[in-house]
Amino acid sequence: MTRTRLAPTAAVAGVLLALAACTSGTGGGDTGGDAGGGSPGASGEVNPDAPLYDQLPPEIQDAGAITIATDTHPPYRTVEDGGEVTGIDPDLQVALAEQLGVPFEPQLTSGLDAILTGMLSGRYDAFNGPVRTTPEREADFDAVVWMTTRTSYVYSAERQDELGEPTALCGARVAGVTGSVTESQLELYNEWCAGEGLEPAEFMGFDDTNSTFLAVNSDRADYAGTTESAALDLQASDPGTYEYIVQTDEQGAGTDQLAMFMPKGNGLAEPMHAAFEAIFENGEYERVMGEWGLEDVMVDAPTLNPMSGQ
Known part of the structure; x- marks a missing residue:
């Protein structure tokens, strides 16, 4: 059965052309790569008085930002002509940064394998998918589930x-x-x-x-x-x-749990989970999901490593 649901957004032709232009500028392929080494869309300032700043690992505090891998996946992320990243993910990052006290610094790359490998090598601190969490992935990554999908x-x-x-x-x-x-x-x-x-x-x-x-x-x-x-x-x-x-x-669909991933041992899992809990409690999660028409895939509460419990 075909389902139809409409919501206003930019014309698809312009979006696809913009994304194609941005994608062609990445390292791409199996090894991934940054868009000229830049950090499109990074914004915000460090706030040591934020509720969860003291829980951040020293490396993140010293860097003054969380480096997050970014690819093109509307409506989660759309890279505009000037390099600005818009979508659900950036909107959530603003809300999470208010709790954590440091901004997210996007690094444009391409290919899930390259992103996961980049996190394991220390290039990226996190990636917000949409990626399904599995027991195998939770062996290498901490996963904070914040939505479902079909x-x-x-x-x-x-x-x-x-x-x-x-x-x-x-x-x-x-x-x-x-x-x-x-x-x-x-x-x-x-x-x-x-x-x-x-x-x-x-x-x-x-x-x-x-x-x-x-x-x-x-x-x-x-x-x-x-x-x-x-x-x-x-x-x-x-x-x-x-x-x-x-x-x-x-x-065979079932319902997949989509998560933000962080490498095991980088110290971000607990404060990030706490930040998600905070934006669920203060209403920012519901606001962002509602603005993007994603009420049907919301979860009642974020969960950390639901497949492994570790």
């Missing part, structure tokens, strides 16, 4: 008759971010396809969400797999151009 598959509205039914995805070409929730969810979808006597979908891996949407626009892929919030944002950007189907429980 996987959705975006396609051109012109192909509604051809692609609008769940069975149409079986045997189709599906673009998705390598190593993302979509890749693992598509494997479960393919199990459902097999049970229906249909061919499995082909997964086509890309470095970022912007590239998956461009693959649909250029007919290199039939669908772009993404979070439902990203599907809603794209659909609303250009009404009538895109539709999407949502993976159901019958098709």
Whole structure:
């Protein structure tokens, strides 16, 4: 079944062109890289009187900022022409920084594998996904879960008759971010396809969400797999151009827990979890999620390492 929900945002053509321009300037690929070594979107000042400043590790206090990996994934993050990062994630960072006493300093990179490797090497202090937490990931990273999601598959509205039914995805070409929730969810979808006597979908891996949407626009892929919030944002950007189907429980979807990740042992997990608890309590979390139309994927409280309890 196709779901439609609209919300005002920038025109998709301009957004995609801007993101493509920014992405081409990154190191990209499997090794990742910063956009000219800069920190687009960094703002704010250190406030030693903030409620959680004393809980920050000395390295963060000395640096005066939390270096956070940033990629292009609307509506979580959109990199504007001038390098400014806008979206849900930057809005949450402002609220969290008020509690922690240091700003977030975004570092633009590309590819989930590069981001995770960069955190383990000490290049980045954190990454806010959207990335699903798993027991395997929590072996290397601390995870603060702050939202849930279901996987959705975006396609051109012109192909509604051809692609609008769940069975149409079986045997189709599906673009998705390598190593993302979509890749693992598509494997479960393919199990459902097999049970229906249909061919499995082909997964086509890309470095970022912007590239998956461009693959649909250029007919290199039939669908772009993404979070439902990203599907809603794209659909609303250009009404009538895109539709999407949502993976159901019958098709193995379940509900994924999305988290901010930090390397084990960097000392940020406890203060970051406390900062999330604070913005849940003071209403900033609800305000930001409401402004972006994400009420359906809110959680009642943030949780730290729910898969491992460590």
